[in-house]
Amino acid sequence: MKSHGSVLRFGDFALDPANRLLTRNGAPIELGGRYLDALVLLASEPGRLISKDRLHDEVWRGVPVTDEALSQAIMALRRALGDDAARPRFIETVPRHGYRFIAEFEAAPRQPKSPSGAASYATLALIGGGALGAAGAGSIVGLLYGSLFASDGAGNALSLVLVLICVSILAALVSGLGVAGGIGFLGSGRRSEWWRPVIGGAIGGLSLGGFARLLGLDALRLLVGNAPAQIAGAGEGLAIGLAVGTGLWLARGLESRPIVALATPTALGALAGLTIVALGGTLMAGSLMALVASFPAASLSPALAPSGGWLLASGALEGAVFAGLTVTGMRMSRPRAFF
Numbered sequence: 001m002k003s004h005g006s007v008l009r010f011g012d013f014a015l016d017p018a019n020r021l022l023t024r025n026g027a028p029i030e031l032g033g034r035y036l037d038a039l040v041l042l043a044s045e046p047g048r049l050i051s052k053d054r055l056h057d058e059v060w061r062g063v064p065v066t067d068e069a070l071s072q073a074i075m076a077l078r079r080a081l082g083d084d085a086a087r088p089r090f091i092e093t094v095p096r097h098g099y100r101f102i103a104e105f106e107a108a109p110r111q112p113k114s115p116s117g118a119a120s121y122a123t124l125a126l127i128g129g130g131a132l133g134a135a136g137a138g139s140i141v142g143l144l145y146g147s148l149f150a151s152d153g154a155g156n157a158l159s160l161v162l163v164l165i166c167v168s169i170l171a172a173l174v175s176g177l178g179v180a181g182g183i184g185f186l187g188s189g190r191r192s193e194w195w196r197p198v199i200g201g202a203i204g205g206l207s208l209g210g211f212a213r214l215l216g217l218d219a220l221r222l223l224v225g226n227a228p229a230q231i232a233g234a235g236e237g238l239a240i241g242l243a244v245g246t247g248l249w250l251a252r253g254l255e256s257r258p259i260v261a262l263a264t265p266t267a268l269g270a271l272a273g274l275t276i277v278a279l280g281g282t283l284m285a286g287s288l289m290a291l292v293a294s295f296p297a298a299s300l301s302p303a304l305a306p307s308g309g310w311l312l313a314s315g316a317l318e319g320a321v322f323a324g325l326t327v328t329g330m331r332m333s334r335p336r337a338f339f
Contacts, residue, residue, distance in 0.1 A: 008043050010090065010103040035076050074099060129332055130327075131173055131177045133328050134326045135172055136329070137321040178208025179204045179241045182205070183200040183201045183245055186200030197248050201242060202241045240322060247269065269321070283314070283319070
């Protein structure tokens, strides 16, 4: 496609073709590469019909695609712009022919919001979304393990379930803050560099996992004079952080395929959890089993034997739920400054 140097401003939006960036009130909006190319082509010739053939030629550059793919691209653009096909403000459909950009550009550009302020907001939104998604994962895992580890017929079984849910939510929330924080601070505003979310997630998981393990073991030794030898730590955090960062990167631009966008990080998380347990690491289930071994008088009493197969399955489940919901939370926060 030909290059356009000027920033195009319409409504609350600014389209900067040279820097491949669409913003709303100064906050970046995430768009896949093809979708952004299509928007640039439409906006560069406002009021003119852009045929489907021309979109195929200049956006997909000869790559064979169906009209359905083109329709999905326009739908994604309308979602990003908050547009309505029935009452369009920006993109008008010309049935059987193509599309027309109908918004009016501003004659005098407004002063955009501070880029640093927009980036800071986007970073906080991403971290908050990731933490909330992780907390949701913790509630699911806590409920499952609460039912499995509550002593059969024990009067305090309900209390134990509630405690495990709260502990699991807290652990997942802190883990989500660490992983999403690493992604946010390393990846802010760097949408084209795939390694930033991957390395950011890995660093966040590694740092938080190591600190949490050290703090947890020291706290147990100080309080009760004993602590399990094997509990989740830096290695586990590194693996899960890599899965989340990679899953977030791969899920970018998949607004039109939400099932794939959810399945990608979920599958990577399951693989990470399975690998952790297979290599001798431990996650929530393994940590609970270690507590059972270290404190036999506790109310924890697993319903299933601690076999290798059960631990492998639990590791895959924990990794899948955590990565899937953490990435979903980050994507739903819609900061649009990332990837």
